[in-house]
Amino acid sequence: MLVDEKHESPEHEPEQEHPISLLWFFIGLILLLYGIVIFTTGFMHYIDDQPFSTVLAKLQPDMLWGAVLFITGLLFCVINAIRHRCQKKRMSCLENKTPESAAQKCCCYSAEKK
Amino acid sequence: MLVAHLNFVDWIVIGIYFAFVLGIGFYLKHHTKTGHDFFMAGRKNSSWLAGLAFLSANMGALELLGMSGQAYKYGVLTAHFYLIGAIPAMLFLAIFMMPFYYSNKIHSVPGYLQLRFNEHTRTLNAFAFAVMTLLVSGINLYAMALVLNAFLGWNMNVCMWASSLTVCLYISLGGLTSAIYSEVLQFFLIWFGLFLAFIMGIIDFGSWGAIKAHLSSSYFHLWSNTGHATSNPMLVDWFGIVMGLGFVLSFGYWTTDFLVVQRTFSARDLRSAQMSPVLASFFKMALPFMVVGAGLIALALVNTHQIEALKKPDDALLVLLIRYYPSGLLGLGVTALLAGFMSGQAGNISAFNTVFTYDLYRTHIAKNASDAHYVKVGRIMTIVGILVSVLTAYWAMSMPSIMEYMQALFSIVNAPLFAAILLGMFWKRANGIGAFCGLFCGMLVAASMFLLIKFNAISPAWVAFNPKASPMALAFWQAIWAWSTTLVLTILISLMTKKPDAKKLDGLVYHKNAIKKYKHLHWHKRPAVWAVISLIILVTLNIIYW
Numbered sequence: 239m240l241v242d243e244k245h246e247s248p249e250h251e252p253e254q255e256h257p258i259s260l261l262w263f264f265i266g267l268i269l270l271l272y273g274i275v276i277f278t279t280g281f282m283h284y285i286d287d288q289p290f291s292t293v294l295a296k297l298q299p300d301m302l303w304g305a306v307l308f309i310t311g312l313l314f315c316v317i318n319a320i321r322h323r324c325q326k327k328r329m330s331c332l333e334n335k336t337p338e339s340a341a342q343k344c345c346c347y348s349a350e351k352k
Numbered sequence: 353m354l355v356a357h358l359n360f361v362d363w364i365v366i367g368i369y370f371a372f373v374l375g376i377g378f379y380l381k382h383h384t385k386t387g388h389d390f391f392m393a394g395r396k397n398s399s400w401l402a403g404l405a406f407l408s409a410n411m412g413a414l415e416l417l418g419m420s421g422q423a424y425k426y427g428v429l430t431a432h433f434y435l436i437g438a439i440p441a442m443l444f445l446a447i448f449m450m451p452f453y454y455s456n457k458i459h460s461v462p463g464y465l466q467l468r469f470n471e472h473t474r475t476l477n478a479f480a481f482a483v484m485t486l487l488v489s490g491i492n493l494y495a496m497a498l499v500l501n502a503f504l505g506w507n508m509n510v511c512m513w514a515s516s517l518t519v520c521l522y523i524s525l526g527g528l529t530s531a532i533y534s535e536v537l538q539f540f541l542i543w544f545g546l547f548l549a550f551i552m553g554i555i556d557f558g559s560w561g562a563i564k565a566h567l568s569s570s571y572f573h574l575w576s577n578t579g580h581a582t583s584n585p586m587l588v589d590w591f592g593i594v595m596g597l598g599f600v601l602s603f604g605y606w607t608t609d610f611l612v613v614q615r616t617f618s619a620r621d622l623r624s625a626q627m628s629p630v631l632a633s634f635f636k637m638a639l640p641f642m643v644v645g646a647g648l649i650a651l652a653l654v655n656t657h658q659i660e661a662l663k664k665p666d667d668a669l670l671v672l673l674i675r676y677y678p679s680g681l682l683g684l685g686v687t688a689l690l691a692g693f694m695s696g697q698a699g700n701i702s703a704f705n706t707v708f709t710y711d712l713y714r715t716h717i718a719k720n721a722s723d724a725h726y727v728k729v730g731r732i733m734t735i736v737g738i739l740v741s742v743l744t745a746y747w748a749m750s751m752p753s754i755m756e757y758m759q760a761l762f763s764i765v766n767a768p769l770f771a772a773i774l775l776g777m778f779w780k781r782a783n784g785i786g787a788f789c790g791l792f793c794g795m796l797v798a799a800s801m802f803l804l805i806k807f808n809a810i811s812p813a814w815v816a817f818n819p820k821a822s823p824m825a826l827a828f829w830q831a832i833w834a835w836s837t838t839l840v841l842t843i844l845i846s847l848m849t850k851k852p853d854a855k856k857l858d859g860l861v862y863h864k865n866a867i868k869k870y871k872h873l874h875w876h877k878r879p880a881v882w883a884v885i886s887l888i889i890l891v892t893l894n895i896i897y898w
Contacts, residue, residue, distance in 0.1 A: 303681060304680070
């Protein structure tokens, strides 16, 4: 048999906590930070009414792109913080062998079961 | 001269990147205890992570700058590198080759050669790969210093040592996990840092159509002007593109180069490993919009006399950054380039330390040492690899034409390897002695052709059937010859020598039940379904830009 079944993780196998799972959170964080820095710089230029040094600077690309970075970073952070919390809850449910009725209260676990 | 000036905010943006990368390296150190963690990233990654790392390992800054420069010179024809030159090979790896790689629990591509053929074939390939990886890493390092020196006026020595020390620190701490982390981060930084230049270019002209109006219509065709080599600026005909780029070089790189394939080995199961290249293929097809688009915008700016003609086509993307990015954004653009350069080096070094430790050190020097010992060797080889890269970079400095060797290296190492692995996976009769001789002779043929042309001992027409063949066309043809040599010799020698033991081939050679179909899963979870969708998009893009 070519495909080693031991390598095939079942579809509903609980994910183990691994440092890389925090990666998305860190990516969100760095985008968030960049968004704040770049937006603030653009805003300072705007209120200082400094002369434009680049082509199309009047469109305020730094403020607009800074906002895009900020919103994307924030979304990454929030979604992954929720996912991380759910993952921890689910692991705790499974480790404690929570009865089915009690486990229903844990949204992540019940979602997984469905 | 093209020089950008960074201010305080730009330095803050760059500083944040360095702080994050180093911080994560220290964080990962506590999670990297075994060889499995250090060399395989624990084999727990999702298909998204492995897929983005798989793509990013190839998406270095040198590649982005070089390809936008190629687009400035050759137009949309450059997109072949992202379409036929990548997608079929990525999908083939996912559907047909990954079950053999992943299920055999190998640590490296040379490891498959050992299982399928013999120790000699593994050693030959491992040695060639290790040398190639360090050379490529050093040349990349030199290229980075060169770009940063020209673009920002930074000292070349400081650039090389600062980036090397950073990479050395976080790879020796976190191993492959660190490399994957930096690659995924690089993916986001490149899109968020460089895609804006393309958007601003379009806004500057008003529309994509306005840009097209300022360029020759021949710049917007993928195939219609490839009937003959002289009818397109790249001087390559359709056969060279399909066979050289689309088959030999592309399959040789995407299916056998351990630098990229290693990322898929880190996936948590076979399905995730198969999904990784499939997911990556969608992003790969999106890249030409940024890279080729930037080159075309730069050319349109030159044609409308808004900027001077570029002395070096590779400056195309940099020109857009200087033109459109105010402070803060410029720092982000520079950080994206830095991240691209550094994660490229990290990818090379993490592949090198794995191949050296498992395929050379464990096989020939210390067969039965402890796991901790191999991790220690991996960490030491990370430092050694970095030092050799830096030395190679200094060597490259004294030989300005060394950049040409890059493409030649791929045709020498990867093209013959692809032939050997293809026969190994799909032909039961191929044996160890045939593969070893075929691989060795294929490498020898490619290296000889390159050197003979380089020193004018033979005309390019002998290799590429065209006396005026461009270096790129020559690289395509060199790869075709090397691949063919390995293929023919492996077949002939295998037929003339002993059959391999059929019992030992179980799980290593294709048979009708070898490919998993995942019929028990929903259609959207099956790799083959997404591979077909990816192929449809590929065909559509080729028709649109025919």
